[in-house]
Amino acid sequence: MRSPIPDYLDEILDKHRQDRSGAPADYIPALAAADPEKLAICISTLDGIEYASGDSDYAFTIQSMSKPFVYGMALERLGMSAVLDRVGVEPTGEAFNELSLDETSGKPLNPMINAGAITVHSLLGPSGSSAAERAEIVRAGLSEFAGRELTIDGSVAESERAGAYRNIAIANMLRSYDVITDDPDEAVNGYIDQCSVLVTVADLALMAATLAGGGINPKTGRQVLSPRVNRQVLGVMMTCGMYDVAGDWMTEVGVPAKSGVSGGVFGVLPGQLGISVYSPRLDSHGSSVRGTNIFHTLSDDMGLHIMEAPEPARSIIRRDRRFVGANGEMVRICSLQGLIQWSGAENVLRTMDEPDSTTTVFVLDLRRVYSINDVARRLFTEALARMKNAGVRVVLMDPENLLECAGPGSPLPDVKLIDSLKPLKGLKRLRNARLLR
Numbered sequence: 001m002r003s004p005i006p007d008y009l010d011e012i013l014d015k016h017r018q019d020r021s022g023a024p025a026d027y028i029p030a031l032a033a034a035d036p037e038k039l040a041i042c043i044s045t046l047d048g049i050e051y052a053s054g055d056s057d058y059a060f061t062i063q064s065m066s067k068p069f070v071y072g073m074a075l076e077r078l079g080m081s082a083v084l085d086r087v088g089v090e091p092t093g094e095a096f097n098e099l100s101l102d103e104t105s106g107k108p109l110n111p112m113i114n115a116g117a118i119t120v121h122s123l124l125g126p127s128g129s130s131a132a133e134r135a136e137i138v139r140a141g142l143s144e145f146a147g148r149e150l151t152i153d154g155s156v157a158e159s160e161r162a163g164a165y166r167n168i169a170i171a172n173m174l175r176s177y178d179v180i181t182d183d184p185d186e187a188v189n190g191y192i193d194q195c196s197v198l199v200t201v202a203d204l205a206l207m208a209a210t211l212a213g214g215g216i217n218p219k220t221g222r223q224v225l226s227p228r229v230n231r232q233v234l235g236v237m238m239t240c241g242m243y244d245v246a247g248d249w250m251t252e253v254g255v256p257a258k259s260g261v262s263g264g265v266f267g268v269l270p271g272q273l274g275i276s277v278y279s280p281r282l283d284s285h286g287s288s289v290r291g292t293n294i295f296h297t298l299s300d301d302m303g304l305h306i307m308e309a310p311e312p313a314r315s316i317i318r319r320d321r322r323f324v325g326a327n328g329e330m331v332r333i334c335s336l337q338g339l340i341q342w343s344g345a346e347n348v349l350r351t352m353d354e355p356d357s358t359t360t361v362f363v364l365d366l367r368r369v370y371s372i373n374d375v376a377r378r379l380f381t382e383a384l385a386r387m388k389n390a391g392v393r394v395v396l397m398d399p400e401n402l403l404e405c406a407g408p409g410s411p412l413p414d415v416k417l418i419d420s421l422k423p424l425k426g427l428k429r430l431r432n433a434r435l436l437r
């Protein structure tokens with residue numbers, strides 16, 4: 001069978017190719033010269049598969065799409081509080097190049113607008129670092145997300161530098177308020193190199209998939225960002241990534257995303273995939289016209305909206321059986337299935353909470369559970385400990401050690417682990433329930 005996914009991507013591009021509205025960025029002459037007909041899309045899965053269509057080998061500069069990744073790099077290197085002390089996380093509702101600082105804190109409002117991004121850039125490397133030194137840190141760091149060595153397009157950087165009055169003004173504003181403490185010109189120059197790193201839609205989709213996978217690059221397997229930093233980056237992308245249309249984007253498309261004035265847009269669906277689109281004609285907000293429209297289509301067609309509530313999970317309690325053993329022991333076997341998070345755990349805890357219980361042996365069967373998150377694990381561990389304290393013998397079937405109850409230092413060291421319910425089947429199972437003693 002030929003997968004319908006590549007055909008679908010071809011169709012999407014064909015559907016939007018006729019739209020020639022908008023215009024390439026003109027304040028950076030090298031971008032104004034881009035071929036406006038270029039159109040490309042790529043989806044990267046969390047197991048490292050790419051589906052691409054259109055001009056997917058065409059390289060363009062990353063521009064503002066570098067901002068979330070460089071923010072992640074700074075958080076990782078300096079720690080959360082050092083970065084949050086300098087740059088906030090509040091949406092501005094303003095354009096990306098607004099000269100703005102938070103009125104009370106005096107900090108840039110968020111790292112997705114230029115004021116915040118220039119500040120974040122200036123935090124990399126030891127103080128007094130040159131533009132070239134910081135640009136190299138950024139280039140190497142972005143390469144980790146892309147899983148290959150990326151390069152800087154010097155001619156696009158020069159072209160931007162020649163007319164960078166707005167960013168120079170922003171950097172001087174930041175310097176005058178001591179938000180950045182180094183030379184503002186070096187900060188802008190380094191930031192412009194950051195924006196001039198060349199990527200393809202395939203690179204961007206993989207970079208996005210790295211964020212979708214909790215910071216692990218699906219191709220190289222490397223943990224590029226820690227889960228906490230990764231979450232921070234996605235949170236900021238979700239609220240601030242699309243600047244002054246963040247609310248519209250979030251309600252309509254519902255995928256944390258970032259656009260750049262080169263015409264790229266990428267989106268991250270946590271736990272599922274990374275997507276990127278390239279088409280140079282921009283709307284009045286500095287985002288790709290076709291890119292934006294394609295994201296609307298993809299979100300509808302592929303059910304990507306992050307706020308679309310998933311179907312309530314089928315009961316995770318697969319079976320809940322009771323037996324009487326030969327010696328009168330009252331055995332209860334509770335078999336669970338699927339993915340267990342807070343609500344599933346709550347469900348199980350509710351059934352375990354029997355005020356006048358006669359159960360003397362409680363078997364928790366996790367053989368068909370494939371994932372338990374941290375909160376569910378803690379709830380179960382506590383519930384089983386309480387059962388033991390109430391005098392019930394607890395038996396666990398947990399071959400994958402999802403509850404982490406086996407082994408040294410486990411929270412329930414004396415819980416019995418078994419790997420089969422065979423002795424409990426049929427009539428025999430009543431007699432053999434004794435095995436559980």
Ligand code: GLN
Nearest residue numbers: 063064096195260261286
């Ligand atoms: N280099 C561009 C600038 O700072 C990036 C802006 C963008 O992509 N939105 O103006």
